[in-house]
Amino acid sequence: MAALFRDTVVGQLLRLVTGRRILKYPEERDPSIWQRYLNVEKSSNMALHGTTSRPEQPKKELPRTKEQLNPQPTLSNQQPPSRRSSISASTANDHNENGLVNTLSNTRVDPEKGRDADIVDWYGPDDPENPMNWSTVKKVWVTFEICLLTFSVYIGSAIYSAGILDVSEVFGVSRVASTLGLTLFVLGYGIGPMFLSPLSELPQTGRAPIYIATLALFVVLQVPTALATNFGMLLAFRFITGFVGSPPLATGGATIGDIYSPSKRTYGMAVWGIGAVCGPVMGPLVGGFAAESKGWTWTIWELMWLSGFTLVLLAFLMPETSSANILYRRTMRLRRLTGNDKLICEPQLMGEQMTGRDIVMMTLVRPFTLSFTEPMVFLLNMYIALIYGLLYIWFESFPIVFTEIYGFSLGLEGTAFMGILVGVFVVLPPFIWYQRRYIEPKFNDKGELQPEWRLPPSFVGAFCIPICLFWFGWSSRPDIHWIMPIIGTAWFSIGAFLLFNSVLNYLSDAYPQYAASVLAGNDFFRSTFGAGFPLFATAMYNKLGVGWASSTLGFLAIAFIPIPFFLFKYGERLRMRSKYAQKDY
Missing domain, CATH: 1.20.1250.20 (MFS general substrate transporter like domains)
Incomplete structure (x- = not known):
C-alpha cells in the first residue's frame, strides 16, 4: 500500500512538499544501489550507434572482392560486437585525440554517430516498478479504478436524458433542441481525446495527472452547468464538460495495455468495457427518479457527486501506469542523487526526436x-x-x-x-x-x-x-x-x-x-x-x-x-x- 500511495498524485505532491523526505524510493533509502538501474548494453550501443539498439544485420551478403575478403579495420556494423568496440575506439581516436569514452560501458564514443549517455532502464525482467510486473491484486485494483473513472464520465451523457422533458419546459425549447444537451456532451468527449489524450503519452506527464486534472475540471464545471440561467449557457457547459472529461474514454484502453501483456490484455479490456456499458445503462436509472421529483438540475448534481467521489479515490489510490513516466521520474531521481546529467531513459530519447510538427501530425492529422x-x-x-x-x-x-x-x-x-x-x-x-x-x-x-x-x-x-x-x-x-x-x-x-x-x-x-x-x-x-x-x-x-x-x-x-x-x-x-x-x- 505504501508503494501504491507513493505513486499516486497525492503521494507525489506530499513528496514534493516535504522535500522528498517521506515515501522514499529504494535508491533514495540506499544510494549504493542506484547503478543497478543502468543498462550497460544500451549505453554501449548509444556510444557506438546513437541508438539504444544495434542496427540490424543485412540478411544477404553480395559477392565480395579479394580486397573485401581481407578488409582493413573500419567502423563497420558487420563486425562482431567485441571487434566493433575495439575498432570504434581506434577509429574514434584517429578522428579525435580527445575522444569521449562512455565510462559506464567503457566504450569509446563514435564522434560521428555516437552519444555519451548512461541509459536508465528496468533493472531486470522482474523489476517491481514495471507495471507489467505488478501483482494480480494491484492490477485488478487499477482495472477497477479505470472502470469507475470511465463509468463516472460516460454516465454523464445518459443521466441528462432523464431530464430532457424538464429542460424543454424550463427553457421553453422543443424536445429536439433539449436533446442537444446530450449530443453536445457526446461530441465533446469525441473531440477531447484528439487534444488531451496525447498529453498522457509524454514521459514528463504520464497518465495519472491528466486523469486527475481533467476529472477535477469535470467536477467543478458541473456547478455552472446545473446553475445555467439560459439554454445557451447550458449547452456550452455540456460541451465543455464532455470535452474535459474525455481522456479516460480513449486513454483507459491504453492504461489497460500498460499493465497487461498482449495475451492478457483482452480480459482487462473486457472488464473495462463493462464500465463503459454501465454508464449509458445506469444513467437513466440513476437520473430518472431524481428528475421526476427534483427536476433536471438534480441529474447534474448527481453527476457531480459521483465524479467527485471518483476524483478523491483516484487522487489517493490511483498509481501511475505509464512506463515512460515511471522511467522518466526514476531518471530524474538518479540525476539528483548522483549529479550525473548524462543519465537519460529511452522515452526521453524518443521525445527529443519529436518536433512540434510530429506532435500535430500524431494528434490531429x-x-x-x-x-x-x-x-x-x-x-x-x-x-x-x-x-x-x-x-x-x-x-x-x-x-x-x-x-x-x-x-x-x-x-x-x-x-x-x-x-x-x-x-x-x-x-x-x-x-x-x-x-x-x-x-x-x-x-x-x-x-x-x-x-x-x-x-x-x-x-x-x-x-x-x-x-x-x-x-x-x-x-x-x-x-x-x-x-x-x-x-x-x-x-x-x-x-x-x-x-x-x-x-x-x-x-x-x-x-x-x-x-x-x-x-x-x-x-x-x-x-x-x-x-x-x-x-x-x-x-x-x-x-x-x-x-x-x-x-x-x-x-x-x-x-x-x-x-x-x-x-x-x-x-x-x-x-x-x-x-x-x-x-x-
Missing part, C-alpha cells in the same frame, strides 16, 4: 489519415460508429415504449435499461472462456498474435444487433408483456460487447506503432455518430412507429454484417499492402 486511407480502419470505424449511433438513437425510443405504451413513470423507465446490463454479464463468461481456450494458444513466443484472430467473436456480435432491434421493435405492443422488449435489449449489449472488444483489439494489434492515432480516430467517429443520431430519433419513431423505426435500424445493422467476415478473410492481404500496418507475426 494522422487519426484522419489512417481512418480514410486504410480500408481496414475505415470499415471498422464506420461499423463501430454505426453501432454507437444506433445505441443512442435507440435509447430515445425508451420513453415512447415504456412511458407511452406501458405507462411507466419517469423513474421506473430507467429500470427498463437493466436488460442491457444483464446482457453484458451473460456474454462475459463465454467470451473469457473462448479467449483462454482458443486465442491465447495462438500467441507466438514474442507475445504477438495475427490480428485477424481477434475478429471471430464479432461474427456472433454482428447478428446480435439486428436480432435486438427486430425483437424490441415488434414486441413493444400493449398486448405483449413489458418484459419481452426488455429481454430483447440484452441482445444489443451482447453484440456491442463482442464487436467493441474484437475491433479495438484488432486495430491495436494491426497498427501497434500507430495504435494511439487509430483508436483516437475510432473514438472520434463513434462519438460523432452518437452525437448526431439522437437528433432525429423522436421524429423517426413518431413517423414510422416503434416497429418499423427499429426495423429500419435493424436493416442498417444487417448491411454492415459482412465487414468482419471480409476482414477475417482478406485482412492479411490488406495489411501487406499497407505502409502503416504490422505485417510480420
Whole structure:
C-alpha cells in the first residue's frame, strides 16, 4: 500500500512538499544501489550507434572482392560486437585525440554517430516498478479504478436524458433542441481525446495527472452547468464538460495495455468495457427518479457527486501506469542523487526526436489519415460508429415504449435499461472462456498474435444487433408483456460487447506503432455518430412507429454484417499492402 500511495498524485505532491523526505524510493533509502538501474548494453550501443539498439544485420551478403575478403579495420556494423568496440575506439581516436569514452560501458564514443549517455532502464525482467510486473491484486485494483473513472464520465451523457422533458419546459425549447444537451456532451468527449489524450503519452506527464486534472475540471464545471440561467449557457457547459472529461474514454484502453501483456490484455479490456456499458445503462436509472421529483438540475448534481467521489479515490489510490513516466521520474531521481546529467531513459530519447510538427501530425492529422486511407480502419470505424449511433438513437425510443405504451413513470423507465446490463454479464463468461481456450494458444513466443484472430467473436456480435432491434421493435405492443422488449435489449449489449472488444483489439494489434492515432480516430467517429443520431430519433419513431423505426435500424445493422467476415478473410492481404500496418507475426 505504501508503494501504491507513493505513486499516486497525492503521494507525489506530499513528496514534493516535504522535500522528498517521506515515501522514499529504494535508491533514495540506499544510494549504493542506484547503478543497478543502468543498462550497460544500451549505453554501449548509444556510444557506438546513437541508438539504444544495434542496427540490424543485412540478411544477404553480395559477392565480395579479394580486397573485401581481407578488409582493413573500419567502423563497420558487420563486425562482431567485441571487434566493433575495439575498432570504434581506434577509429574514434584517429578522428579525435580527445575522444569521449562512455565510462559506464567503457566504450569509446563514435564522434560521428555516437552519444555519451548512461541509459536508465528496468533493472531486470522482474523489476517491481514495471507495471507489467505488478501483482494480480494491484492490477485488478487499477482495472477497477479505470472502470469507475470511465463509468463516472460516460454516465454523464445518459443521466441528462432523464431530464430532457424538464429542460424543454424550463427553457421553453422543443424536445429536439433539449436533446442537444446530450449530443453536445457526446461530441465533446469525441473531440477531447484528439487534444488531451496525447498529453498522457509524454514521459514528463504520464497518465495519472491528466486523469486527475481533467476529472477535477469535470467536477467543478458541473456547478455552472446545473446553475445555467439560459439554454445557451447550458449547452456550452455540456460541451465543455464532455470535452474535459474525455481522456479516460480513449486513454483507459491504453492504461489497460500498460499493465497487461498482449495475451492478457483482452480480459482487462473486457472488464473495462463493462464500465463503459454501465454508464449509458445506469444513467437513466440513476437520473430518472431524481428528475421526476427534483427536476433536471438534480441529474447534474448527481453527476457531480459521483465524479467527485471518483476524483478523491483516484487522487489517493490511483498509481501511475505509464512506463515512460515511471522511467522518466526514476531518471530524474538518479540525476539528483548522483549529479550525473548524462543519465537519460529511452522515452526521453524518443521525445527529443519529436518536433512540434510530429506532435500535430500524431494528434490531429494522422487519426484522419489512417481512418480514410486504410480500408481496414475505415470499415471498422464506420461499423463501430454505426453501432454507437444506433445505441443512442435507440435509447430515445425508451420513453415512447415504456412511458407511452406501458405507462411507466419517469423513474421506473430507467429500470427498463437493466436488460442491457444483464446482457453484458451473460456474454462475459463465454467470451473469457473462448479467449483462454482458443486465442491465447495462438500467441507466438514474442507475445504477438495475427490480428485477424481477434475478429471471430464479432461474427456472433454482428447478428446480435439486428436480432435486438427486430425483437424490441415488434414486441413493444400493449398486448405483449413489458418484459419481452426488455429481454430483447440484452441482445444489443451482447453484440456491442463482442464487436467493441474484437475491433479495438484488432486495430491495436494491426497498427501497434500507430495504435494511439487509430483508436483516437475510432473514438472520434463513434462519438460523432452518437452525437448526431439522437437528433432525429423522436421524429423517426413518431413517423414510422416503434416497429418499423427499429426495423429500419435493424436493416442498417444487417448491411454492415459482412465487414468482419471480409476482414477475417482478406485482412492479411490488406495489411501487406499497407505502409502503416504490422505485417510480420
